[in-house]
Amino acid sequence: MSGRWKVEELNVGGVHEATFYPNPVADSGFRFRATHLDGKRAPKVVLCNDERIPPGTPCQVRITVMTRPDRTDRGVVEVELVKALPFRLEGVWLDPIVSKKLQILLESGLNVLLDGPQGCGKTVIAKAIAKALGLEFVFFNCAAVVEATDFLATVQVRASSTGAPVTDFVKTDFLAALERASTEPHRRFLVFLDELNRCQETARNVLMPALDASRRVYNPITNGFLPIPDNVQFIAAVNRGSEFSGTFGIDAAQLDRFAPIHMSYPPPSEEVKLLSNRHPEVQKKLVETVVAVADKVRMSPELSSGLSVRATDEVCIVLKHPLMEGNERALLAEVLKSSFCGRFPGRPEDPGSDAGIVWAIVEAALSES
Ligand SMILES: Nc1ncnc2c1ncn2[C@@H]1O[C@H](COP(=O)(O)OP(=O)(O)OP(=O)(O)O)[C@@H](O)[C@H]1O
Ligand SMILES: [Mg+2]
Numbered sequence: 553m554s555g556r557w558k559v560e561e562l563n564v565g566g567v568h569e570a571t572f573y574p575n576p577v578a579d580s581g582f583r584f585r586a587t588h589l590d591g592k593r594a595p596k597v598v599l600c601n602d603e604r605i606p607p608g609t610p611c612q613v614r615i616t617v618m619t620r621p622d623r624t625d626r627g628v629v630e631v632e633l634v635k636a637l638p639f640r641l642e643g644v645w646l647d648p649i650v651s652k653k654l655q656i657l658l659e660s661g662l663n664v665l666l667d668g669p670q671g672c673g674k675t676v677i678a679k680a681i682a683k684a685l686g687l688e689f690v691f692f693n694c695a696a697v698v699e700a701t702d703f704l705a706t707v708q709v710r711a712s713s714t715g716a717p718v719t720d721f722v723k724t725d726f727l728a729a730l731e732r733a734s735t736e737p738h739r740r741f742l743v744f745l746d747e748l749n750r751c752q753e754t755a756r757n758v759l760m761p762a763l764d765a766s767r768r769v770y771n772p773i774t775n776g777f778l779p780i781p782d783n784v785q786f787i788a789a790v791n792r793g794s795e796f797s798g799t800f801g802i803d804a805a806q807l808d809r810f811a812p813i814h815m816s817y818p819p820p821s822e823e824v825k826l827l828s829n830r831h832p833e834v835q836k837k838l839v840e841t842v843v844a845v846a847d848k849v850r851m852s853p854e855l856s857s858g859l860s861v862r863a864t865d866e867v868c869i870v871l872k873h874p875l876m877e878g879n880e881r882a883l884l885a886e887v888l889k890s891s892f893c894g895r896f897p898g899r900p901e902d903p904g905s906d907a908g909i910v911w912a913i914v915e916a917a918l919s920e921s
Pocket of ligand 2: 674675746789
């Protein structure tokens with residue numbers, strides 16, 4: 553819904569939905585401010601001082617006071633909290649129970665570890681959470697970290713005017729965000745530590761005090777400790793394939809600093825909805841077939857890695873291309889061979905290889921359908 557409320561349409565006692573953020577006017581006596589009610593622009597700023605308000609998450613509120621109802625350019629709408637509502641993630645699928653747990657963990661300021669097979673949506677979901685909660689999303693790829701200092705700075709060597717080598721420290725996005733968080737306390741930052749299990753354990757250790765109550769991290773540029781302000785939240789992601797070996801190389805003390813959230817692929821009906829929304833040009837029946845085959849591949853106990861939603865998405869992109877017109881179903885087997893089997897080691901013709909196992913699943917599923 554969009555548009556604007558007229559002052560006379562709002563009444564004391566009226567119940568509406570609003571999303572609050574910290575009030576930038578520090579001395580107003582109200583901690584939180586919103587600009588919209590039920591998705592429509594409010595005629596005056598909406599204020600609430602209830603400390604239970606979860607910033608960035610929709611809430612149901614009741615109007616308690618409307619000052620200067622005679623004016624549209626003055627006055628405020630004061631509200632009280634009725635209840636917090638679940639956040640809504642747009643364009644992604646997340647199990648509703650997991651979504652609620654995630655919301656509670658984030659509201660409580662806990663670090664979250666998303667653990668799930670490749671391409672099940674860890675990154676898109678973290679981004680969608682940042683958007684839903686009004687947080688600035690800071691992506692950090694831990695797989696590129698070799699030395700502990702790489703989290704905060706990269707070292708670049710250049711020639712000085714005399715020709716002697718000079719070492720410069722260049723801030724990473726992570727460090728830049730921590731610094732901005734200190735100077736811009738009204739903004740909130742979500743630092744996404746992707747592929748946390750892919751960096752050296754010794755390097756990861758530098759993050760330990762950032763993730764516990766110490767809330768500080770060593771800054772190699774200043775050779776001192778940088779405090780991590782409260783307006784910084786961490787979500788990390790790990791990918792342990794589908795073998796669920798029980799370990800992904802992060803030691804117990806590091807793991808203990810995160811609240812774990814286990815994710816899996818969307819159920820087939822939800823994946824069909826996602827793909828059909830993105831690719832309305834592809835017949836729904838065909839999307840259902842693609843997802844059903846992917847589901848069989850994912851369920852196979854013989855394969856050691858998953859089959860991402862990227863793969864099913866890629867198949868739809870190929871199938872809807874004008875070059876495929878009229879031939880979609882006929883070419884489906886070939887498209888699945890390259891997009892599904894091609895993601896696994898070996899060759900489709902070799903039944904002993906992972907690619908061969910996937911090809912056997914594809915052929916069997918297509919002949920059934
Ligand atoms: N739950 C989901 N909801 C919506 N889209 C999804 C979901 N899961 C996967 N996708 C789609 O698949 C693509 C891959 O998702 P994403 O990069 O978030 O996966 P990932 O779990 O972070 O993968 P990786 O382990 O490889 O980092 C996304 O671009 C998105 O299009
Ligand atoms: Mg990812």
